[in-house]
Every structure is written in C-alpha cells, then in structure tokens.
Amino acid sequence: MANQLLYRPGNPIPTLRLLISTCILSRNSAFPSRHEKLHFSSAIPIIRSMKAVKSCSGDPIRASKSYSRQCYCANSVVVSEDETYGNKQIISVTSQLYDYILANVREPEILKKLREETATMRGSQMQVSPDQAQLLAMLVQILGAKRCIEVGVYTGYSSLAVALVLPESGRLVACERDAKSLEIAKKYYEQAGVSHKVDVRHALAADTLKSLIKNGEACSYDFAFVDAEKKMYHEYFELLLQLVRVGGVIVVDNVLWHGKVADPLVNDPKTVSIRNFNRSIMEDNRVSVSMVPIGDGMTICRKR
Numbered sequence: 001m002a003n004q005l006l007y008r009p010g011n012p013i014p015t016l017r018l019l020i021s022t023c024i025l026s027r028n029s030a031f032p033s034r035h036e037k038l039h040f041s042s043a044i045p046i047i048r049s050m051k052a053v054k055s056c057s058g059d060p061i062r063a064s065k066s067y068s069r070q071c072y073c074a075n076s077v078v079v080s081e082d083e084t085y086g087n088k089q090i091i092s093v094t095s096q097l098y099d100y101i102l103a104n105v106r107e108p109e110i111l112k113k114l115r116e117e118t119a120t121m122r123g124s125q126m127q128v129s130p131d132q133a134q135l136l137a138m139l140v141q142i143l144g145a146k147r148c149i150e151v152g153v154y155t156g157y158s159s160l161a162v163a164l165v166l167p168e169s170g171r172l173v174a175c176e177r178d179a180k181s182l183e184i185a186k187k188y189y190e191q192a193g194v195s196h197k198v199d200v201r202h203a204l205a206a207d208t209l210k211s212l213i214k215n216g217e218a219c220s221y222d223f224a225f226v227d228a229e230k231k232m233y234h235e236y237f238e239l240l241l242q243l244v245r246v247g248g249v250i251v252v253d254n255v256l257w258h259g260k261v262a263d264p265l266v267n268d269p270k271t272v273s274i275r276n277f278n279r280s281i282m283e284d285n286r287v288s289v290s291m292v293p294i295g296d297g298m299t300i301c302r303k304r
C-alpha cells in the first residue's frame, strides 16, 4: 500500500512526506500497526528516498526535533530531549531490528500454523505478534497461573499461547463475540490438545465477566489479557480487577495505539479513549503498572 504509492512514477515530495508520517506512526508503535498494514521491509525504501530529500547525521535521534522526526524510521535509537534523563538511549525498533527480535522468538509450531492461517483472513492484523504472545505466556508461567481470562480471542493466537503453558488443571476463560473466528480458535485448541483447558464464552465480554462475578468467582483469577473493544477498556478493567486475586496480573493491549496517544493533535474517539484509560491506570493506586513498548504497546498491571 504505502510502498506502492511511493513507487508511482513522478511521486511528488508532499506525497512522500505523507507516507513518511504514516511510517513514523507505525515506528512509534515498535511493531507494524495491527490495524493499518504497513510492512516494515517495504518501508525501508521510503526512508532512503526521504533521506535524499533531507539528509540525517549518524547521531542518535533527538525525539522531539521535527527535523529528526523525518529520520525516525531509519535509526534504532532515540534519546530523550529531557536532560534529567541524561543521554539515555532508548531502542526504537527498525525493520531490521524487528526481524532480529522475531528470529529470537520461540514460537511453537502450532502457533505458527495458526498465525499463518489467520494471515490469510480479514482482520489478521488484529492478532498479537509472536513476541507479545511469548511475553504473555511467560507472565503466566512466572505467576504460576492456573486461572486466566482473555477478553478478545479472535482466531485464538494469544489464547492458545496462554493455554499451551497452563498446567493440565489450568483454565482459560476465552471471551469472544464473533462465532466465525471462534471456530478457528477451537480448531486449534483441539489440534494443540488444550481444549480441556479453554472455556470458550461466545458472548459480549462484559456480560461474561459479570456472570463470573455473579457466580462467586471474584478474586479467583491469576491472569487476564484485554484485547477487545477499546472504548470498553475502563469497564473490562474494573470487572477484571474484581476477578483477579491480589498479586494477579491484568495485561492490556494497544495502549500506544500506533503512537497516536502521544500526539496531542490526534483526538479521534478511540485515541482519546485509550489516552484516558492510560491516564486513569497511571493514577490508580489499586495496581502497580508497567507500560511496555511491545507490539502496539501493552500495560502490565499487578493487583495490589
């Protein structure tokens, strides 16, 4: 898409600038947008062409300088403009670096198969990335989690990653409203031999969570992952906070929203909603938090 436009004969500089800003947004999210497909490898030529328009020094990029923003994608290090952080260099993932990260993910064969089948489907950009799934699975293992909840299953990539590492007696309540994608998820739970660990709930997630509370399951879950309707994040979080035990973890996906949350000029309803959610979590003393720039950004919350 973006690269096709770029290579149109006689492509003028203004178009190039537009494409570059799209690329910058994706780069800020440290992973190709899960909602607007832009392939990193195809983005590289965009940056090279851009450098011909305005060349960059080899120095680390100063994050807030507008001239350096244009070189953002070409460099893998960002330095904060705020001197109270010293010259701390922060990794900004380039396509080359991201390929390296992916090459260092241990993705089980069954997850790879599901990912590849999902890749042919509409909405495939919604599934979490292999490095995200690996982190979720590791959190479940570190916690020694037995009881988990996922809000937003789609075709099952993240839920399967979690189910695979749950003990035989473990249980994952998998909340999804779309029957068609659930069929694929169930097929893979079956193939992976984890169906007995997954309690699929085909319903609106908030209704399922409320029913679990009503069923006396408050404070009995170890781990939850939220990856569904963004404007519902507050509600999911409040319900999950009731369901998770003290010391339990809630992970929330898409908290960086392709970098839009950090741009005061972007104020569409979804961005504002996620920005507000991030602010409220930051101020919420019921949890410890860590916002991690992986995928489209995930916040890890531990219930106090």
Ligand SMILES: C[S@@+](CC[C@H](N)C(=O)[O-])C[C@H]1O[C@@H](n2cnc3c(N)ncnc32)[C@H](O)[C@@H]1O
Residues within 6 Å of the ligand: 126, 127, 128, 151, 152, 153, 154, 155, 156, 157, 158, 159, 175, 176, 177, 178, 181, 203, 204, 205, 206, 227, 228, 229, 232
């Ligand atoms: C981003 S996708 C989830 C991706 C999944 N975690 C993965 O890694 O493959 C979001 C999913 O949430 C589902 N969803 C959205 N709103 C929902 C709701 N209110 N209740 C249940 N599921 C919902 C959508 O149908 C979609 O499949």
